Amino acid sequence: MxxxxxxxxxxxxxxxxxxxxxxxxxxxxxxxxxxxxxxxxxxxxxxxxxxxxxxxxxxxxxxxxxxxxxxxxxxxxxxxxxxxxxxxxxxxxxxxxxxxxxxxxxxxxxxxxFSNQKRDTTLTKRLEERIVNEGSAPLYNYLKEIDPQQASKVHPNNHRRLIRAIEIYETTGMTMSEYQENxxxxxxxxxxxxxxxxxxxxxxxxxxxxxxxxxxxxxxxxxxxxxxxxxxxxxxxxxxxxxxxxxxxxxxxxxxxxxxxxxxxxxxxxxxxxxxxxxxxxxxxxxxxxxxxxxxxxxxxxxxxxxxxxx
Known part of the structure; x- marks a missing residue:
């Protein structure tokens, strides 16, 4: 039951x-x-x-x-x-x-x-440093290229979700949207x-x-x-x-x-x-x-x- x-x-x-x-x-x-x-x-x-x-x-x-x-x-x-x-x-x-x-x-x-996917701390740090040095726009544009569906749900200034979506793709080859659909x-x-x-x-x-x-x-x-x-x-x-x-x-x-x-x-x-x-x-x-x-x-x-x- x-x-x-x-x-x-x-x-x-x-x-x-x-x-x-x-x-x-x-x-x-x-x-x-x-x-x-x-x-x-x-x-x-x-x-x-x-x-x-x-x-x-x-x-x-x-x-x-x-x-x-x-x-x-x-x-x-x-x-x-x-x-x-x-x-x-x-x-x-x-x-x-x-x-x-x-x-x-x-x-x-x-x-x-999907959230059980282990974090890659080295990748996380690198992405965080990019945001500090370049702002969030370049990473957000990258997310729009690889996963436009997820990008439409994430505000460019929500750095945590932005980084997480890119991490999922970089470490698994699968987009966050694909994870959610599965x-x-x-x-x-x-x-x-x-x-x-x-x-x-x-x-x-x-x-x-x-x-x-x-x-x-x-x-x-x-x-x-x-x-x-x-x-x-x-x-x-x-x-x-x-x-x-x-x-x-x-x-x-x-x-x-x-x-x-x-x-x-x-x-x-x-x-x-x-x-x-x-x-x-x-x-x-x-x-x-x-x-x-x-x-x-x-x-x-x-x-x-x-x-x-x-x-």
Whole structure:
């Protein structure tokens, strides 16, 4: 018997946290964070990490398991999430994954193996040095030549993913896209995907308002503490909500510019998340507005009850 996993997906700020709590209360569930940045300690406000009060005593996993200067890969995420799915299922509770890191969630649920390819540290260093000396454009253009499909998914400034895609090709002769196409098509689990969507204008307003609240709640001090601790070049600080303030701390732009950049990056990320889940996963979507969230959650719980009976 395959283990059932409920997966709550959708763009940032749409209401996934609230829904996951209600699902857990209704169906004896425990929640696994599907956000690749909430694993880092001390990165609470910028990642919109759930608070102890918001948890309502529901067990949560994949939070605060890494220091900000530690690396965390898709393979790490996959290993941990699969372990928690097994543990939760083994004591007859339902695992619920809630989050927006599409590739990470897909890798865990469909047993991806591309990230197990061993890293060539010499090659990694050489590629990193090229970016320092030449910028990212030459490597990005190279990726467009060898794997245009993957290049379309990677921002030129996302150096980690850019380097990884080239590493895969250089060490195996197979592109990242080919690796992904060769993955298992069927999940070893019974995933039930529930997606939340919202009119784009309403969602963008929610994103902007959330960032304003983050600033009021101390986001700038949180990022400053990480910056002053020497973490500015770490993987964790490349996350949206953190990287935007580094130029401000360096005196290269104003605080207002950093906040506006954060809002813009968050809106763009929400669009990419939505596109990913639409194209990659078999999701049952529910459209909501800020005023209909509670009513829609009741509808989702009713639908889920039927879906779980079918499993």
């Amino acid at each position: 395959k283990k059932t996993v409920i997966v709550v997906v959708g763009p940032t700020a749409v209401g996934k946290t609230q829904l996951s709590i209600e699902i857990a209360k209704a169906f004896n569930g425990e929640i696994i964070s599907g956000d690749s940045m909430q694993v880092y300690k001390g990165m609470d406000i910028g990642t919109a990490k759930i608070t102890m009060e918001e948890m309502q005593e529901i067990p949560h996993y994949m939070l605060d398991i890494k220091e900000p200067n530690e690396e965390f890969s898709v393979a790490d995420f996959q290993y941990n999430v699969q372990k928690y799915i097994d543990d939760i299922s083994d004591h007859n509770h339902i695992p619920i994954i809630a989050g927006g890191s599409g590739l990470y969630i897909q890798a865990a649920l469909y047993n991806y193996n 993955q298992e098509k069927e999940s070893p689990y019974n995933p039930i995907f529930i997606g939340l969507e919202m009119d784009r204008k309403l969602l963008y307003n929610r994103i902007n308002e959330r960032i304003d609240r983050m600033m009021e709640n101390g986001l700038l001090d949180e990022v400053r503490s990480l910056f002053n601790s020497g973490f500015s070049t770490c993987q964790s600080m490349r996350a949206i909500g953190y990287k935007e303030f580094i130029p401000y701390f360096k005196g290269e732009q104003s605080l207002e510019e950093s906040i506006e950049q954060l809002k813009q990056n968050s809106r763009r990320y929400a669009k990419r998340q939505y596109t990913w889940f639409k194209n990659k996963m078999n999701v049952t979507w529910y459209s909501l507005t800020p005023s209909t969230i509670n009513e829609k959650i009741r509808n989702i719980l009713e639908d889920l009850a039927g879906m779980l009976e079918e499993k």
